Amino acid sequence: MKVTGVKTYVIENESAPRTGGGSETGNWYIGGKYFLILELSTDEGIIGLGEKLTGSSFTGNMTWRDFRSQIQLVHETVEAFVVGKNPFDIEKIYYDMYAGRHDYRLPSLHYGMVLSGIEMALWDIVGKATNQPIYNLLGGKCWDKLRAYAYMPPIPEGKAENAGAVAEQLLREGNTACKFDPFHPITGVPRDITLKEITYTENIFKSIRSAVGNELEVALGTHGQLTTYSAIRVAKAIEPYQPFWFEEPVSPENIDEMARVASHTSIPIATGERLATIFQFSELLKKQAAQIIQIDIGQAGGILVGKKVAAMAEANYAVIAPHMYCGPVAAAAALQVATCAPNFMIAEANQGPLHKKIFKDPVVFENGFIEIPKGPGLGVEFDPKVLEKHIVS
Numbered sequence: 043m044k045v046t047g048v049k050t051y052v053i054e055n056e057s058a059p060r061t062g063g064g065s066e067t068g069n070w071y072i073g074g075k076y077f078l079i080l081e082l083s084t085d086e087g088i089i090g091l092g093e094k095l096t097g098s099s100f101t102g103n104m105t106w107r108d109f110r111s112q113i114q115l116v117h118e119t120v121e122a123f124v125v126g127k128n129p130f131d132i133e134k135i136y137y138d139m140y141a142g143r144h145d146y147r148l149p150s151l152h153y154g155m156v157l158s159g160i161e162m163a164l165w166d167i168v169g170k171a172t173n174q175p176i177y178n179l180l181g182g183k184c185w186d187k188l189r190a191y192a193y194m195p196p197i198p199e200g201k202a203e204n205a206g207a208v209a210e211q212l213l214r215e216g217n218t219a220c221k222f223d224p225f226h227p228i229t230g231v232p233r234d235i236t237l238k239e240i241t242y243t244e245n246i247f248k249s250i251r252s253a254v255g256n257e258l259e260v261a262l263g264t265h266g267q268l269t270t271y272s273a274i275r276v277a278k279a280i281e282p283y284q285p286f287w288f289e290e291p292v293s294p295e296n297i298d299e300m301a302r303v304a305s306h307t308s309i310p311i312a313t314g315e316r317l318a319t320i321f322q323f324s325e326l327l328k329k330q331a332a333q334i335i336q337i338d339i340g341q342a343g344g345i346l347v348g349k350k351v352a353a354m355a356e357a358n359y360a361v362i363a364p365h366m367y368c369g370p371v372a373a374a375a376a377l378q379v380a381t382c383a384p385n386f387m388i389a390e391a392n393q394g395p396l397h398k399k400i401f402k403d404p405v406v407f408e409n410g411f412i413e414i415p416k417g418p419g420l421g422v423e424f425d426p427k428v429l430e431k432h433i434v435s
Contacts, residue, residue: 044128052077055072055076056395057070057395072367080160082163092159105434113435116160123139151341169419187413194220209250220258220260224246247260262289273303297325298331327354345379378420396432401422
């Protein structure tokens with residue numbers, strides 16, 4: 043079997059109310075406003091499905107035309123390194139793409155997303171050719187269903203004392219864990235977090251614990267927007283309430299500073315959504331900067347990189363909690379890795395309206411768990427009627 047070409051198309055997402063705690067912030071495109079899908083074709087008629095993440099950067103008035111360069115990069119990479127190759131040779135193809143050009147050997151997340159999308163499509167071909175889910179080709183199932191966490195809905199009036207009622211709602215819906223980020227904006231240079239903001243966050247935890255006790259795990263899902271000293275102050279304030287984790291307390295570029303935060307608190311540090319390649323995750327674990335590894339299969343290099351990172355984490359008694367703020371195909375790829383990882387802890391349940399209906403057999407998140415796809419390859423297939431209504435290029 044040989045890969046013969048690639049087809050790409052862009053799907054426009056449907057908006058939904060934004061979650062993550064705090065006050066109402068209007069609608070948002072969960073996983074991004076657009077999903078860039080790719081299909082690898084073969085000379086035996088098998089089509090492999092993949093997704094090049096576009097993320098939340100393309101929102102507002104931007105259109106799919108604003109990332110035409112990404113579309114072109116997918117085509118150029120496939121034509122240079124994949125066409126004519128046996129799709130079973132995934133490791134070889136990956137390193138041809140990764141290291142075939144000397145000056146581009148250290149890929150950014152921009153190119154890492156391209157590698158990941160192509161790699162998951164190769165795995166989809168292999169799974170379909172062997173009539174097996176990908177997880178069966180990587181050691182088999184460790185789990186019958188996958189525990190997942192919800193994003194906290196907006197807190198009524200943004201008042202910390204109302205967070206307990208939100209936690210009670212999440213429990214009624216069957217959730218066992220959630221997360222929120224109270225520190226806005228989430229982008230930009232790491233900044234000082236004021237005592238007022240820290241106290242507000244502490245009071246959110248206090249309200250939740252008063253309302254539901256220890257029935258709900260609650261993670262602080264920050265995005266690296268804190269300075270090191272601010273992260274340490276925040277950790278000290280919320281530590282008595284046993285947070286599930288403290289996510290990206292500082293930006294991921296400086297692993298030593300993240301390790302410094304970790305050394306000052308008993309709260310587990312979680313990170314990984316903005317790391318790429320096995321090498322960056324190796325440094326993270328070696329420096330004991332985090333014990334909850336939030337690898338994004340659609341950014342870090344794909345399914346095989348995900349399996350390798352899970353194994354490295356396993357050897358360090360760390361767990362994986364895959365980052366799944368992405369489109370539906372990349373999410374399906376993450377589920378394949380999670381299913382065959384013995385040290386899987388929990389996944390991100392981040393589904394917008396389109397995620398829930400775009401496949402013939404939708405991925406189901408219910409009562410705090412995600413059902414594992416059972417079909418060959420990625421185990422998902424687009425519903426053509428739904429797809430047709432959302433393709434914009």
